[in-house]
Amino acid sequence: MSKLDAVVVGSGPNGLAAAITLARAGLRVQVLEAHDHIGGGMTTHEMTLPGFKHDFGSAIHPLAVASPVFRQWPLHAFGLDWIDPEAPAVHTMRAGSNGSVTLERSLEATAEGLGRDGKTWKALFGPLLADWEGLLHDILRPLIRIPGSPFTLARFGIQGLPSAHAVAELLFQTPEARALWAGMAAHTTLPLTTPGTSAMTMVLILLGHAVGWPFPRGGAQAIPDAMQAYLKFLGGEVITGVRVESAAQLPEARVTLVDSSPGLLLKLLGSRAPHSYRAALERYQYGPGIQKFDYALSGPVPWSDPRVRRAATVHIGGTFEEVTRSEAANTKFASPSPYVLAAQHTLFDASRAPAGQHTFWAYSHLPNGSNQDIRPQVEAQIERFAPGFSRLIMQRTVTTAAQIQAFSPVMMGGDVNGGAGTLWQLLKRPNLALTPYRTPVRGMYLCSSSTPPGGGIHGMCGYNAALTALKDEFGIKEIP
Ligand SMILES: Cc1cc2nc3c(=O)[nH]c(=O)nc-3n(C[C@H](O)[C@H](O)[C@H](O)COP(=O)(O)OP(=O)(O)OC[C@H]3O[C@@H](n4cnc5c(N)ncnc54)[C@H](O)[C@@H]3O)c2cc1C
Known part of the structure; x- marks a missing residue:
């Protein structure tokens, strides 16, 4: 490639979104990726047995489908095809054939399953849905x-x-509404008593009603594959197998965008970073980590409540009180009765496993960086709602918090959100600034999920950072 305008370090959703945005503005862009494959947290491999395709990271993608940039870009033309299960998510509340509660696509249908809290649900989400x-x-x-x-x-x-x-205590009385709400809130990975956790809870529910909780046919890898193809079409390129560890490794370019941790950014800035900026980034906080489980199964998960098969996403957690207890433990120790977030893609996408067999994706929370093995507790919890699950396991792969961090430094200590989503860090991500993508060093930007709006597959951190760089260094305010 002739002289570059922009280099992007990292090919996660945010690195690729930044690169596409810059390339759409006519810039010559190169992406450098440490792994020999692209995608960061959106990666699909045969992690257990031949023919079983597992999502290493992200599995379910309401944020991607709703993302203003993903909606605007022609990713479908580059091979991205969404599967939208009948229901966005099911929460297993108690064992037995009538023990689940469902987040339905329709507000009305969800409300019907929540008894006297149905009215409150509609009042809470109806007005937001009208302007989502x-x-x-x-x-x-x-x-x-x-x-x-x-x-x-x-x-x-x-x-x-x-x-x-607090919101659940104030608004909901039925076990159904309280459990459904708690299962959504647990996506934050933080104790449910943490101020601000209601915001993410509401966003996830709202997206379920607005766009569903779909996933890509064939695996999450279809997202970066489509993004890379679009980037190439725009003239950009991705080079894999390059781990950038010092500024000296960076090719010459007017701007560099870093889809990595604040720690790597400081390394690249070196002595050019003022003390106050360095100190602010060193104070950046990570949330709890996860332990992840991928299964090759000889049959579908035998849920005792057959309605659980209507959704790809399952919140396995019991009552509101149980989820609250489990998530309260996350910062100190792993819960003996954990909340488990699971995905059963193959009920809706047969291309991911040999005929009649299934993949199962699950993770549970534990303290940041913990190497405790919670597999027995997680499998006991699944077995509680799906007796006979263990007998179907043909192979499993366990991924620890340390392995998640080794895979991507953005997810320090296994924090899949790239930094705790506390109220304070909604504003200070990674530092308190009107435009936190910009660093004190001209031409250097942070674009990972450690910037606003934070974790998840939506590409908006990368897009916002790229818009900042375009304006600062190239005087470009709008992309055609
Ligand atoms: C197990 C798991 C389940 C998840 N489930 C979901 C889900 O269902 N839905 C959802 O929306 N989100 C989910 N997430 C979260 C989502 O994957 C992340 O929020 C998202 O990937 C963050 O994007 P990013 O671009 O900031 O960083 P990453 O995706 O981590 O990408 C960063 C990339 O940069 C590369 N890189 C970093 N440093 C360097 C360097 N020095 N040199 C070269 N390359 C470098 C890394 O190798 C990596 O490829 C999940 C994550 C995990 C781990």
Whole structure:
């Protein structure tokens, strides 16, 4: 490639989104990726037996389907095909044939399953649903901005600022609504009593009603594959097998965008980083980690409640009180009765396993960096709601928090969100600034999920960082 305008370190969703945005503006862009494959947290491999395709990282993609940039780009033309199961998610509440509660696509149908809390559910989500695109536009970027939808954002802010626990105590009485809400809140990985956890809970539910919780046919890898193909079409390139560890390794270019940890950014900035900036980034906090389990099964999971088969995503957690206890433990020790987040893609996508056999994807939370093995507790929890599950296991692969971190430094200590989603770190990500993608060193930007809006597959950290670089260094304010 002739002289570069921009280098992007890392090919996660944010690195690729940054590269595409820069290339769409006509810049010559190169992406450098440490692994011999692209995609960061969106990666699919045969992790157990031949023919079983497992998502190493992300499995379910409401944020990707709703992402303003993914919606705008022609990723479908480059091979990305979404599968949208009948229901976004099911929560297993108690053992037995009638023990689950479902987040349905429709607000009405969900409300029907929540008894007397159905009315509250509709009152909480109806107005937000009416302007969900406006709301997403305002929250998938740094929060200190003039909002495009001030009334919707104000409503969301009032309901999202408290802890998920407080909102449930205030609004919901039925075990169904409380359990469903708790299972959504547990995606934050933080104790449910943490202020601000209600915000992420509401976003996930809202997306379930607005766009569903789909996943790519064939595996999460289809997302970066389509993004790379689009980037190539725009003239950009990705080079794999290059781990950037010092600024001296970077090719000459006007801007560098780093889809990695604040720690790597500081390494690349070296003595050029002022003390105050270095100190702020060194204080950046990570949330709990995860231990991950991938199974090759000889048959579908034998849920005692057959309704659990209607969704690809299953929250295995029991009652509101049980999930609260399990998630409260995350910062100190692994819960003896853990909340397990699971995905059963092959019920809807036969291309991922040999005929009649299935993959099963699951993880559970534990303290950041913990090497405790919680497999027995996790499998006992699955068995509680699906008796006979263990007998179907043909092979399993366990991935520890340390292995997650070794895979991507963005997910320090196994924190899949790239930094704790506390109220404070919604503003200070990774430092308190109006435009936190910009660093004190001209031409250097951070674009990973350790910037706003944080974790998940949506590409918005990369997109926002690229817009900042385009404006700062190239005077480009709008991309055609
Ligand atoms: C087990 C698991 C399950 C998840 N489930 C979901 C889910 O279902 N839905 C969802 O939306 N999100 C999910 N996530 C979260 C999601 O994967 C992350 O939030 C997202 O991938 C973060 O994107 P990123 O671009 O910031 O970083 P990453 O995806 O981590 O990408 C960073 C990339 O940069 C590369 N890199 C870093 N440093 C260097 C360097 N020095 N030199 C060269 N290359 C470098 C890394 O190798 C990596 O490829 C999950 C994550 C995990 C691990």
